[in-house]
Amino acid sequence: MNDYLVRIITENGAVRALACITTSLVNEACQRQGCWPTAGVALGRGLSAGALMGALLKTDQRIALSFEGNGPLKKILVEADANGALRGYVRVPAVHMEKPDGTFDVAAALGHAGLLTVTKDLRLKEPYKGIVPLATSEIGEDLALYLTESEQTPSAIGLGVFVEPDNSVSAAGGFLIQALPPGDDAIIDKLMHRLEALPSLTAMLKEGTTPEQLIERLFEGIPYTTLEKRELAFVCACSRPRIEKVLISLGKDELEDMLEKQGHTEVTCEFCQVRYAFDRDDLKRLLTEITG
Incomplete structure (x- = not known):
């Protein structure tokens, strides 16, 4: 199944959901x-959050979410646009930490002291940037x-x-x-009670719950309109000309x-890990471009 996102709004316009x-x-x-x-769980949560936030943008706008803490992961950076294109990386991917109950300890891996930075490129003169301290170091909670x-x-x-035993991801998503x-207030109270009673989202996704089914479960009995369904994909903007610049x-x-x-150099994209090699002739050509 391809990755995708669904966006709805209640008929009275009081609540929107994705x-x-x-x-x-x-x-x-x-x-x-x-x-x-x-590290995979942390990056996956960040990418899903980026998909949700990107869907709130207008055409040609972009958003970047940076979670930077004092834990071993160091930093998670996710970029998304209004068209469903996403990319992201974790500074130190070789991290695995568990809680006593065996669940992933993302908060400890990220660190309990740090910053969340939300940067929006709204196609104005300067990007909008909001910076707040990490409160819980749980990706979803801090962003909410x-x-x-x-x-x-x-x-x-x-x-x-x-995450499967072989480190592959078999289910990911969010709302x-x-x-x-x-x-x-009546709708909000109803939704709060349903969120409190909701089973583990990870388990629901693993069982095959779709975005439509998740929204139907949360908004049962609450009239709403589906505004859009858009595809999502990992897309890296790097290229050799960009690296040359x-x-x-x-x-x-x-x-x-x-x-x-x-006499040479190699540059690796942090997001997609594609390597760009430049030999002596390449470097000379770039120098010529600088000197004219």
């Missing part, structure tokens, strides 16, 4: 990164808290990732529910030093 399946793109990202189980307190949009987020002004930006002195001491 639910997604991200299994394939999360598995691809984790395999490219070489993630150990806990940010949306509720910093963007004044009461939100609930659920994220789930199932986002937001109260919109002027609000409807990065090397040129290092400046003449840096490239000359690289040419003299090494």
